[in-house]
Amino acid sequence: MKIDRRQFIKSAAAVSTVAALPGAPFIRSAAAADTIKVGILHSLTGTIAIAEASVVDAEKLAIEEINAAGGVMGKKLEVVVEDGASDWPTFAEKARKLLERDQVAAIYGCYTSASRKAVLPVMERYKGLLYYPTYYEGLEMSPNIMYTAQEGTQSAIASLDWLYKNKGKSFYLIGSDYIWPRTMNKLANLHLKKIGARVAGESYYPLGSIEFASEINKIKAAKPDVIWSTVVGGSNVAFYKQLNAAGITGANQALCAMAVSEEEASGVGPENLEGFMSCMGYFQSVKHPANAKFVKAFKAKYGANRVVGDTMECGYISVYLWKLAVEKAGTTDVPKVVAASSELALDAPEGKIKFHKANHHLWKHARIGTFRKDGQIDMIYESPLIEPNPFAKI
Amino acid sequence: MTLDTFLMQAFNGLSLSTILVLMALGLAIVFGLMGVINMAHGELMAMGAYTTYATALLFERYMPALHDIYFLIGIVLAFVVTFVFGFALERGLIRFLYKRPLDTMLATWGLSLILQQVFRHVFGPKEVGVPTVSWLRGAWAPVTMPGASFPLSRIFIIVLALLVSFGVYLLLFRTRWGLRIRAVTQNRAMAGAAGINTERVDALTFALGCGLAGIAGSSFTMLASTGPVTGQQYVVDTFIVVVFGGVESLLGTLLSATLIGELQSTFEFLMTGSMAKASILLLVIVALYFRPNGLFATKVRR
Numbered sequence: 001m002k003i004d005r006r007q008f009i010k011s012a013a014a015v016s017t018v019a020a021l022p023g024a025p026f027i028r029s030a031a032a033a034d035t036i037k038v039g040i041l042h043s044l045t046g047t048i049a050i051a052e053a054s055v056v057d058a059e060k061l062a063i064e065e066i067n068a069a070g071g072v073m074g075k076k077l078e079v080v081v082e083d084g085a086s087d088w089p090t091f092a093e094k095a096r097k098l099l100e101r102d103q104v105a106a107i108y109g110c111y112t113s114a115s116r117k118a119v120l121p122v123m124e125r126y127k128g129l130l131y132y133p134t135y136y137e138g139l140e141m142s143p144n145i146m147y148t149a150q151e152g153t154q155s156a157i158a159s160l161d162w163l164y165k166n167k168g169k170s171f172y173l174i175g176s177d178y179i180w181p182r183t184m185n186k187l188a189n190l191h192l193k194k195i196g197a198r199v200a201g202e203s204y205y206p207l208g209s210i211e212f213a214s215e216i217n218k219i220k221a222a223k224p225d226v227i228w229s230t231v232v233g234g235s236n237v238a239f240y241k242q243l244n245a246a247g248i249t250g251a252n253q254a255l256c257a258m259a260v261s262e263e264e265a266s267g268v269g270p271e272n273l274e275g276f277m278s279c280m281g282y283f284q285s286v287k288h289p290a291n292a293k294f295v296k297a298f299k300a301k302y303g304a305n306r307v308v309g310d311t312m313e314c315g316y317i318s319v320y321l322w323k324l325a326v327e328k329a330g331t332t333d334v335p336k337v338v339a340a341s342s343e344l345a346l347d348a349p350e351g352k353i354k355f356h357k358a359n360h361h362l363w364k365h366a367r368i369g370t371f372r373k374d375g376q377i378d379m380i381y382e383s384p385l386i387e388p389n390p391f392a393k394i
Numbered sequence: 395m396t397l398d399t400f401l402m403q404a405f406n407g408l409s410l411s412t413i414l415v416l417m418a419l420g421l422a423i424v425f426g427l428m429g430v431i432n433m434a435h436g437e438l439m440a441m442g443a444y445t446t447y448a449t450a451l452l453f454e455r456y457m458p459a460l461h462d463i464y465f466l467i468g469i470v471l472a473f474v475v476t477f478v479f480g481f482a483l484e485r486g487l488i489r490f491l492y493k494r495p496l497d498t499m500l501a502t503w504g505l506s507l508i509l510q511q512v513f514r515h516v517f518g519p520k521e522v523g524v525p526t527v528s529w530l531r532g533a534w535a536p537v538t539m540p541g542a543s544f545p546l547s548r549i550f551i552i553v554l555a556l557l558v559s560f561g562v563y564l565l566l567f568r569t570r571w572g573l574r575i576r577a578v579t580q581n582r583a584m585a586g587a588a589g590i591n592t593e594r595v596d597a598l599t600f601a602l603g604c605g606l607a608g609i610a611g612s613s614f615t616m617l618a619s620t621g622p623v624t625g626q627q628y629v630v631d632t633f634i635v636v637v638f639g640g641v642e643s644l645l646g647t648l649l650s651a652t653l654i655g656e657l658q659s660t661f662e663f664l665m666t667g668s669m670a671k672a673s674i675l676l677l678v679i680v681a682l683y684f685r686p687n688g689l690f691a692t693k694v695r696r
Contacts, residue, residue, distance in 0.1 A: 045511060047623050049519035177668040205667030208627045210618035211413070213406040213548070214662035214670075221399050234627065237521055237619030245545030245617075247533050267521030267619060 035078040036071075036332060038063065038322075039098035041109030041119070046086025050233070051311065052111045054263060055133060056081065057302055058312035059108045062319035065297065072323050073330070080104060088118035095119045099126040105332035106131060108318045111311070113137065113179055120145065129334045131318035134311050135281065137183035138390035144334065146341060147361045148321060149314040150281045152180075153392045156187045158366035158383045159256055159279040160228070161195065167254040168225020170198040174215065174239075175230035177204040184230045184258060190394040200224040205231070210238040216246045227255040236260055240272040250275015256368065261309030265375035273371040280310040281364045282350040283377045291349035307375070317348045321355070353385070361388030398541035403663055409548040411655025412555035415648055416613060417628055418635040419562060420606030422647040425636055427579045428599055430488055431495060433502040435632060436625025437509040438604050441479065442472035442611030443620040444517060447524045454525075465527045469554075472612035473605045480604025484597045492596075506625065513622040521621035530616060547616040554613055558606065559648065565602075566644070575599050579642075638678050640688025649690055654678075 040059050042052035063077050071077060080102045082094040091110065098104045099122070106129045110116040113136050123130050123144040130145045138151035160171070173188055175181025185202060192199055200222040203215055212235075219227065231239050236259070243249070256277040262284050265273055284295060284307055294316060298308055321344065326332055329340035338360075345354035353362050363385040369377035417439070424432050432438075446468035453464035487505070491498040530550055533543035566572035577585040578595045586592045611624070618627070639650030654674060661670035681689060 044519075045514065047626075049514065050521065050621060050623075053519045203666040206671055208623075209667060209671075210614075210627055211410055211658075211662075212667075213409060214403065214659045215667060217399060217402050217406060218663060220402075221396075234521060234619040234621055234624065238617060241526070241547075241617055242545070245531070245533060245547050247535070247543050263520075266523050267621070269523045269525065271526075 035076045036073075037078045037080060037102050037104045038319075039102060039104035039107040039109070040079060040081045041084055041091065041094055041098060041107050042111060043086040043115075044081075044083040048086040048111055048115075051263075052084075054306075054309075055111065055311050055315040057306075058298065058308065058316040059133075059319055061298055061301055062316045064301075066319065066323055072326050084109070084115060088114050091115040092118045092122050095122040095128070095130075096126065099123075099128040105129070105326070106322045106337075108133065108315060108322075110134070116140075116145070127334050129322075129337060131322060133314035133318050135314075137180045138392065139183070141359050141361075141390055143338065143360075145360065146318070146321070146338070146355070147388075147390075148318045149311065149362075150364055150366070151361055151388055151390045152184055152187055153389050153394075154364055154386045155258060155279050155281065155366050156184050157191055158386060159258070159368055160188060160191055160197075162368055162381050162383075163226050163228070163254070163256055164192075164195055164197050169196075170200040170222075170224045170226070172200045172219055172222055172224035172227045173202040173230070174219075174227065175204055176207050176209075176232045176235055178207060180259075181230035181232070187392065187394065188228060194394065205235060207233060207235065209235050212239050212242045213246070216242060216248065219248070220246070225254060227253065229255060229257045230259060231257075232259045236264060237268050240268050240276070244272045250371065261311070262307040262375060262377060263309035263312070265371065266307070270371065270373055270375035273375070274373050276371050277368055277380075278371060278377055279366060279368050280377075281366065282310045282313040283367055283369050283379055284308050285369070285376055285379060286350060286367070288349060288351055290347050294349040313349050317346060317350075317353075320348070321346055356388050359388055359390060361390055363387060396541065398539055401539065402542050402544070403659060405544055405548070407656035407659040409552060409655075410659050411652040412552045413614070413617070414631060414635050414651035414655050415555045415559060416551065416606075416610040417632045418639075418647050418651055419558060419644075420603040420610065421632050422603075422636050422639070422644055423562075423606065424600055424603035425633075426641045426644065426647065427575065428596065428603075429495065430492070430600065431499045431502070432488075432603075433499055433629070434506040434509060434625075435607055436627070436629030437506045437513075438476050438480070438607035438625070439611030439614070439628050440513060440620070440622070440625040441509070442476050442608030443524070443615045443624060444513060444522075445472040445475045445608065446612040446615050447517070447522050447620055450525055461525075462527050462529060465530070469609055469612045472608040474608075476608025476611075477601045477605035480601035481597055483604070484600040488600060489593070489596065506629075510622045510625070517622070519622060521619045524615035524620050526616055550616070551613055554609075558609060562606070562644070571595075571598070634675075634678055638681065638688055640691030643688070643690050646688055646690030650688070653689075 040056055042056050043049045044053055063079050067076050084091040084094055098107055108131045110119055110132050111134050116132055120142050128144055132145055132147050133149055135149040171192055173185045175185055256279055258279055260278050261280055325337045325340040325344055329336040341355050343354055343357050353364055355362055366383040367379055368381040369379040371377055421435050424430050449468035449471055450464055453461050530547045533545045535543040574590050574595050578592050582592055635651050636647055639646035658674050661673050
């Protein structure tokens with residue numbers, strides 16, 4: 001019998017299909033028996049890698065600690081790390097890959113709101129579960145996302161109230177030009193009006209902008225009691241260097257940065273930040289036993305010169321919050337894990353926190369601190385636990 | 395508006411103008427004189443900035459006593475490093491693409507992505523802190539004007555930009571090398587026939603443009619951030635200045651930088667930063683609509 005090429009390929013394909021069929025489910029269930037797969041989805045390359053790469057470090061640390069302590073429900077966690085590459089369609093594609101191919105039980109990931117918005121429909125369609133560790137503007141609640149950092153009102157209102165009481169009555173709002181600063185300033189405008197403070201100016205600069213001389217001149221002319229800054233990323237370096245060069249320092253001007261943590265301080269140059277304030281949910285200097293343990297473990301794994309900031313801590317607790325919810329539910333099934341998360345409490349590095357009953361966000365502290373010369377932050381104010389209110393009506 | 399504010403605003407305009415001049419001079423030579431659209435120009439600036447950072451680290455470790463002069467050496471080193479890199483780049487890549495402008499664009503854009511990722515691997519994804527030397531910290535406040543203060547770093551950049559512009563002028567119009575560059579720019583075939591080694595001139599001219607980018611990047615470490623994507627923040631403004639001024643004219647680049655700098659800082663004072671930027675772009679578009687070759691284009695025979 002003469003076999004031509006086409007026939008050969010056909011029969012070969014048939015044989016391999018038959019061979020693969022019974023094999024595949026067996027392999028999958030065998031793997032599922034002793035490990036649980038979880039995914040990490042952040043940008044390791046591209047513009048945003050600057051902020052996200054270290055969040056991955058914190059999340060990996062948590063997973064490692066959990067495995068060392070015996071895993072989740074007796075199973076070790078197996079982590080799949082994907083690179084979102086600072087590109088929103090890539091985020092969506094990688095999320096789909098994690099859910100469809102790797103069948104991960106949960107994903108810890110995303111940094112910018114844009115990346116989260118790109119991943120959201122994928123999470124809902126494939127019934128995945130995303131833990132989102134970045135402080136953001138609020139106005140969202142997906143059944144498939146848990147938000148482990150502050151939403152807008154949790155930091156904005158607490159900081160404005162404190163500044164109004166302690167630093168002065170007129171505020172200058174300056175921010176980068178995208179959704180988070182615009183929403184934060186919208187909240188700020190409404191709230192300042194309500195408490196009787198004055199808005200001395202409001203200005204936005206394109207992301208990555210490096211020229212603030214004219215703005216600083218305007219600030220000097222407006223003489224506000226407080227500068228409330230939602231400038232993000234590389235622009236911050238330019239903003240603080242130029243403020244300093246123009247003679248505006250922590251010694252003579254109250255300034256509260258809403259997006260500069262210990263992590264950004266080294267790039268900005270701590271000497272330019274000294275005396276200015278930062279508002280975050282977490283500082284490395286928080287005095288709490290769980291925090292001492294976290295900071296020590298992080299430095300032991302990644303080096304003594306590394307620092308931790310708010311987003312990293314939120315990434316770290318995301319893994320633990322998921323673990324607790326899974327153990328409470330007794331399964332990794334997403335709706336059951338989400339249901340078990342309601343009012344779930346954790347003794348986190350930032351203190352005792354808990355999930356809201358219904359809205360997928362955390363009850364959190366807002367903290368205000370002053371930058372020291374070495375880039376660390378001395379806490380000067382800690383709010384009580386604040387209820388998350390992503391759809392705020394002011 | 396008080397007199398002090400007005401004076402400071404004028405100073406800011408001047409400062410921004412000189413920043414744009416420094417950014418654009420290198421590109422004006424590469425793009426203007428040689429016709430190479432170098433999309434990696436921003437990354438060359440970042441390379442200059444990183445060289446300065448590396449110099450600062452070296453001084454901190456081995457010669458802490460001389461820390462105050464590291465910055466001057468850093469600028470020189472930034473020029474040397476980017477000059478050498480530019481020379482190698484021209485010999486290794488650009489010279490094969492002179493007749494294919496679109497391919498040059500694509501190739502240099504690819505190069506810019508590669509360089510960004512190299513910076514990320516070598517120096518990490520986070521911004522690095524380049525220390526400001528003590529003699530450039532703070533501001534000069536004249537006694538006669540109590541409300542005004544002029545940041546020393548900006549004064550330094552103004553002086554540096556003037557020196558560099560003057561140097562480029564001397565080089566192009568008062569030396570044999572400059573004469574050769576101009577000859578090759580105006581008529582390549584004829585210059586070659588007259589015995590000028592056009593390939594050598596190309597390589598050195600391109601390297602000079604890159605070296606100037608290095609100087610710019612190095613000096614901007616005082617004002618702005620140094621990170622893997624720093625170059626992207628500069629490159630758009632750089633192209634706008636060169637195209638707006640008129641591609642073949644160095645004087646045009648200077649004038650357009652001055653015009654854009656003064657206008658932008660005025661707009662920024664009157665409206666928010668984003669709107670100021672948008673207005674500038676709108677003005678440039680309208681200007682280019684009426685003068686497609688740029689505001690100060692010299693007439694060249696093609």
